Amino acid sequence: MMPPAVYPWQQAVWRHLLGYIESQRIPQALLVTGLSGVGKRRLAEVYARALMCHAPLSDYAACGQCQSCKLFEAQTHPDFLLVEPDEPGKAIGIDKIRQLIVKLALKPQFDTQRVVIISPADSLNNASANAFLKCLEEPTARTCLILLTEKPSRLPATIRSRCQMLTCEAPDRNIAAEWLKQQGTGENSDVLLSLSQGAPLLAREYARQNFIAVRQDYFNAWVQVAEGKNNLVALAEQWQKPSALDLHVLLTWMLGWVADLIKCAWQIEPGQLCNPDMKKPLQALAKRLELKRVYPFYDSLLIARSQLSTPINKQLLLEQLLISWSQLNIR
Numbered sequence: 447m448m449p450p451a452v453y454p455w456q457q458a459v460w461r462h463l464l465g466y467i468e469s470q471r472i473p474q475a476l477l478v479t480g481l482s483g484v485g486k487r488r489l490a491e492v493y494a495r496a497l498m499c500h501a502p503l504s505d506y507a508a509c510g511q512c513q514s515c516k517l518f519e520a521q522t523h524p525d526f527l528l529v530e531p532d533e534p535g536k537a538i539g540i541d542k543i544r545q546l547i548v549k550l551a552l553k554p555q556f557d558t559q560r561v562v563i564i565s566p567a568d569s570l571n572n573a574s575a576n577a578f579l580k581c582l583e584e585p586t587a588r589t590c591l592i593l594l595t596e597k598p599s600r601l602p603a604t605i606r607s608r609c610q611m612l613t614c615e616a617p618d619r620n621i622a623a624e625w626l627k628q629q630g631t632g633e634n635s636d637v638l639l640s641l642s643q644g645a646p647l648l649a650r651e652y653a654r655q656n657f658i659a660v661r662q663d664y665f666n667a668w669v670q671v672a673e674g675k676n677n678l679v680a681l682a683e684q685w686q687k688p689s690a691l692d693l694h695v696l697l698t699w700m701l702g703w704v705a706d707l708i709k710c711a712w713q714i715e716p717g718q719l720c721n722p723d724m725k726k727p728l729q730a731l732a733k734r735l736e737l738k739r740v741y742p743f744y745d746s747l748l749i750a751r752s753q754l755s756t757p758i759n760k761q762l763l764l765e766q767l768l769i770s771w772s773q774l775n776i777r
Contacts, residue, residue: 449510449519452492453485453646454625455617462612463493467506472497472559473610475582475591477567479598480614483648486594487565489614494518494561497590498525514556525560531569538564540573547577550586560589567593568600575602582608616644626650634658637723641699658723660691661699665724668703671768672731672775682764693760697751700767704744707732711740731775739774746770 452460466472478486495508495518502508508515517523529546531538546562554560564570570578581591582605591609598606616622623635625646631638631653641657642648652658664685670676684690702720709719710732716725750763 449495449508449515450488450492451507452489453617455621455646456485456489456614459489459612459614460492463489464496464506467496467502472590474585474589475593475609476612477593477595477598477601477606477609478612478614479595481616481643481645481648482596483642483645483651484614484616485647486596486614487563490563490565490592490594494526494563494590494592497559497561498523498556500556500558514558524555525558527560527562529562529564530566536569537571538569538574539571540577543570543574543577543581547580550581550589553586554588558588560586561592562589563592563594565594566597567595567605568597570601570605575605579604579608617646619644622646622649626653634723637721640702640720640722664691664696664699665703665727668700668771669727669731671772672734674772674775678768678772679765682761682768685764686760693764694751694754697747697754701744701747701751703728704740704747707735708737708740708744711735711737735774743770743774 476490478490480486492508495515496502496506498514498518499508500512500514508518510519514523514525518526527546527549529538529542550560550562564578579602585591593601593605593609595601598611617625619639622639622644626635626638626649629650631650634653635649637658638649638652639646641652641661667676667681671678671681685696686693703724706719706721706724706728710725710729716722719725719728721728746767750767753763754760
């Protein structure tokens with residue numbers, strides 16, 4: 447059984463990684479960045495398999511048959527360590543990094559590389575980031591640390607400066623659309639890729655979750671606020687419930703709608719819209735708005751999205767945004 451390969455759009459960055467193996471110059475630490483949904487985790491794991499394989503192929507990829515490959519497949523490889531939060535959105539605490547430091551003090555059990563993946567690296571808090579710095583400052587033999595993040599600016603400069611940077615770019619639109627078609631989610635691929643900022647894995651997940659219909663429901667409620675037909679407090683309460691859509695996604699959608707309103711006001715070509723399937727209602731809204739008042743609202747959405755990771759009152763945040771949006775539509 448052959449191990450998983452990197453995604454089609456990752457060939458260039460994969461050749462770069464194989465170059466490290468070929469030249470026997472394995473970086474002690476790699477910082478892999480890129481949008482959510484472009485396949486950073488898959489890339490890191492395929493690279494880890496190649497580094498730990500006992501009988502690599504002629505192109506240095508993992509064989510899939512040796513003891514190391516079988517242990518990795520069974521998720522029992524003693525030289526592969528994955529450090530991640532206990533729950534999505536939570537921090538990687540200092541205890542996890544202390545446990546990692548203890549394990550790294552021991553030699554790898556096999557003669558190949560030991561690989562540590564930290565995902566997402568930006569979830570390290572101040573204490574754990576400072577503790578992890580010790581791993582970078584005092585690297586252990588035959589150990590490769592791979593940090594994955596879509597927000598490298600959240601990492602301390604002291605960590606970033608000690609890592610080799612590698613960027614996973616979003617693929618060409620046509621390549622992404624073709625891949626989605628092969629996954630059985632080719633319908634509405636343009637809209638899905640717009641929603642996911644061109645990230646194919648995220649677009650596929652959105653298709654599975656029927657996000658286009660979900661987005662339409664939220665947009666309809668947003669338009670009703672503009673028309674004065676919705677209870678703002680009740681809607682804010684509904685939108686911030688744990689069972690509702692992730693607020694980061696919702697605010698990103700709102701930013702896209704507002705950006706499209708501005709484009710419509712300037713009569714930009716429909717093909718340049720973030721939400722081309724919503725062109726008509728967006729054009730109708732744009733005709734009712736004063737453009738100079740829309741720009742500050744866009745800024746307030748950006749600020750609100752950046753505050754979601756703080757202990758802010760999310761219902762109050764949504765209420766303020768919805769009130770501002772409704773007032774924009776009063777002429």
